[in-house]
Amino acid sequence: MELEFFVLGPLEVRSAGVEIPVRSGQQRVLLAALLLRANQVVPLDELTDRLWGEAPPRGARNTLRAYVMRLRRTLGADDGDGVVVETHPEGYRIRVEPAELDLLRFEDLLAQAGRLAAAGPMEEAQVLRQAVALWRGPVLSNVDSDGCIGTPSWR
Incomplete structure (x- = not known):
């Protein structure tokens, strides 16, 4: 399962x-x-x-x-x-x-955004939007x- x-x-x-x-x-x-x-x-x-x-x-x-x-x-x-x-x-x-866990996906996306920061703000912002989209409330x-x-x- x-x-x-x-x-x-x-x-x-x-x-x-x-x-x-x-x-x-x-x-x-x-x-x-x-x-x-x-x-x-x-x-x-x-x-x-x-x-x-x-x-x-x-x-x-x-x-x-x-x-x-x-x-x-x-x-x-x-x-x-x-x-x-x-x-x-x-x-x-x-x-x-x-x-399998939204928290781990969130942390992975934040790390990915950090690596993309040097590539440019557009790429970084796209990944950060994906991370924020995982939140469903408090x-x-x-x-x-x-x-x-x-x-x-x-x-």
């Missing part, structure tokens, strides 16, 4: 152009935290903080494991097509290609988390 992830606006997941609803607020927070650090291991403590802030529940790590399992199921990763969310001793990592506008308020990399 080929998935596409969108964070430059409301959080969305699509498969073959069809939206896959991520209904649970906690799963949206978990997915958002992983996508903002795509292809990097996000430490367990950071994920716990994103999900519950400074007052995690008793057994937060077990609950986090359950959330990851449910998220994998939501994303269709339990069907053997490959694990999108990988487990590591120190945390979890979501594995995505640049074409970043993660449908994701609520007390654990990330005031964190510049989140909102």
